[in-house]
Amino acid sequence: ETGVTQTPRHLVMGMTNKKSLKCEQHLGHNAMYWYKQSAKKPLELMFVYSLEERVENNSVPSRFSPECPNSSHLFLHLHTLQPEDSALYLCASSQELNTEAFFGQGTRLTVV
């Protein structure tokens, strides 16, 4: 079992749909992150949670809504997305904030 698991691996959704991405870490880490990777762009940090509390929100549109019910799980709720939101969404965790992060395999999201 990998340390950080993301589901689903692939998701196609319409602009009026509501969906959620799930991330689970089995490493006992205290911090979890959502990143967005678009083609040929640097990784963009979206949200940071430490001990289940959000500590960073990088001006992400409200159509992306994170949820961290406990230290092992992180969700990203999606609604009324735009085609330009199509990207690879990566979850990561680290022992503490800003230490080496371990990434999940990502969810490839396509908005049609």
Place this chain on the structure above:
Amino acid sequence: DQQVKQNSPSLSVQEGRISILNCDYTNSMFDYFLWYKKYPAEGPTFLISISSIKDKNEDGRFTVFLNKSAKHLSLHIVPSQPGDSAVYFCAASAFNSNYQLIWGAGTKLIIKP
């Protein structure tokens, strides 16, 4: 304005030779640097890191060099192997930063047999 730059989008190296991946940064407050490797359809994997109190860190075939005065770091892979073909990302952070790792755009390394 990108604070972490990887100016080479791709690099091709013969198997067995040395691969050198470069990264430049502009923020003098950065004091911790990391390299990640990413295969297609997978998340990045941590490779090696270096703090600003050092100028070199080595782990097996991977060595990271930091030149603070030039705001430049490099990742050396020797000898290069076919499995090293991947995209390599450089990332940096500052001790008093707002929890952000600032990432470069990546360099695609291709190891030729």
